[in-house]
Amino acid sequence: MDWNEILSDVEDINDPTLYEKVLIALDDIYCEDEDFMQLLISKLDTMHVTWDQPWYQTSLCLTRCTVTNYEDNEKLEKFRTTHFTNQECEQIKENWANFITEYDVPDMLQSFARWKNRDCKNPSSPHEQVRRFVTAYLAQGLERNMHQVYQYVVKHFGTPVKGNYSDVEKKLFNICFYFNEKDAVKNLSLLLGRNPRGIYKQLHQVHEGKPERKKLKWTLPLATKFLNLLMEHSQCSLEELKYKKFDKSVWLKLESDMDQQYQYLQKSWYNALHVQIFVKQDVKINRLRKKIIRILRDSPYEVWRDICWKDLTEHFPDGFTHTFLYKNFTCLLVGKTDYLKQPLPKVLDYILHKINTRRKNKRLRTLTYENGNLELISYKKNTKNQSKEE
DNA sequence: CAAATACACTGGGATTCAAA
DNA sequence: TTTGAATCCCAGTGTATTTG
Incomplete structure (x- = not known):
């Protein structure tokens, strides 16, 4: 059904014939x-x-999810999270390509992924048996449990539509x-092919x-x-604040004291203030970025989405948060639209080129806390021995 | 009845991207 | 470059049904 055409100049969404078309x-x-599903069942x-x-x-x-990583039991191999x-x-x-060949069925993974058990709640019904077998088949060679694989399939094949809502989608x-x-x-969710979470x-x-x-204008x-x-x-x-996660109640108090949404304060803390207070050295931002590039080049990551930013902080001095690293690196990708699909080295080349062709090399502002007050640390230009950034 | 498993729904951090 | 809104998506919770 071509909704673009049907809804192109519809203003009155209360028209019942529209909902009939939806149905x-x-x-x-x-x-x-x-x-x-019936076709699959016929081959059960x-x-x-x-x-x-694996277990x-x-x-x-x-x-x-009913299985958990049994960290203590060394006999059991672990699955990835x-x-x-x-x-x-x-x-x-x-695995799916192999499956459709082996069982001679059409390439309709989306139908498998979005099928829901609406009638028969019996877990051992043929539908459920099929669902489990196909999931197990798809899980071959993966260090993942069945729940993870199934959720992945549902998400990526059942509801593949992403991004902002179009006008037609808003009308629907x-x-x-x-x-x-x-x-x-x-x-x-079914109609638009979108994850229900966003709709909620x-x-x-x-x-x-x-x-x-x-x-909120941040000042000292x-x-x-x-x-x-x-x-x-x-x-x-x-010192205890470093890398600490605070209970929500703490944030709610801050929200009322600062008259600002706590999510915003949270972001400001981990993205900026935390780094400015706990990093105790002179850091040039571009050097930092080049170091990230080196680390990523040596990593097994293949595409941008593979990058696990939390793991990157291990390579940096005390005080850096992964959100800070992410923010300072990603801002160089503004305007680049295809970086998610390109091989990572290519994206890194692009970023390196961007770093090298711009003049500014900002320093990280760092702060010191004395006598109940924050103060800016000024690093003199051209003093050697400060930067330990390799 | 407890255990297992389904679907519906929610919290909230992570990520993306366009506009300020 | 920075910011903020929107979206993505993991990890749960609540509740109903079936099995043993």
């Missing part, structure tokens, strides 16, 4: 998915696990909420409105005020 589209999707008696599975792939639970790397994604694609959003709010999230957030905004955001006295309050509310000394 037809949804029904088409249901039928397509169900047909594909030939589906047997013939390969070795963590034997759990039958796909939709919620955090996001899937490029290599893992390729492995899944390869309004139509679905107007006619059937109860099922709107479910329906929209939109919904929340419809009900609660956007939070008001006030501008303001930063001092913030720091003193942070120490007071967390009952920590300055």
Whole structure:
């Protein structure tokens, strides 16, 4: 169904015939998915696990995580956590390609991924058996449990649409909420091919409105005020604040004291203030960036998304946070649109070129805390012995 | 009844990207 | 370059159903 055409000059979204079209589209999707599942079920008696599975792939639970990494048990090998790397994604694609050849089925991973068990709640029903077998098949060669693989497939193949909402999508959003709010999230996710989480957030905004955001101009006295309050509310000394995660209650107190949303304060703390206070040396930003490039070149990362920024902080002196590194590196990619898909070395070349062809080389501002006040440390130009940045 | 497992929903940090 | 809004997505929680 071509929604662009249907909705191109529709203003009145209350028109019931529009929702009828939505229902037809949804029904088409249901039928397509169900047909594909039926096809898989027809081959169920030939589906047997013939390969070795690590212990963590034997759990039958796909939709919620029931296995945990048993850190203490050294006999059991561990599975990977955090996001899937490029290599893992390729492995899944390869496994799927093998699957459709071996079982002679059409390439309809999306139908598999978005199918939901709506009627029969029996975990050992043929549908569920098929779902588990296919997931196990896709998990071959991966250090992941079944839940992780299934979630990955659902996310990347079931709801592949990303990015900002188009006008047509916004209209569909309004139509679905107007006619059937109860099922709107479910329906929209299916209709738009989008992750439901984003739709829930939109919904929340419809009900609660956007939070008001006030501008905050950071100055030394303001930063001092913030720091003193942070120490007071967390009952920590300055040194104890380093890399500390604070309870939400602490942030909420700060929110009311500073009259500013705590998420914003949080960001300012870890992105800037934390680094400025705890890094105790003269750092030139471009040197820092070049060091990141060197580290990434020596890493096994293949594409940008593989980068695990938290791990990078190990290579840097005390005080740096991963969000700071990320922020200072990524700002060089502004205007570059294809960096997510390009091989990492190519992206790094681009960044290096950008660093080398611009004149400014800013220093990191660092601060010292004395007698209850923050003060700026000034580094004299051309003094050697300060920078230990390799 | 407890355990296992499904779907629906939520919290909140991480990431992306366009506008200031 | 920086900022802020929007989105992405891991890791949970709540509740219903089925099995043993």
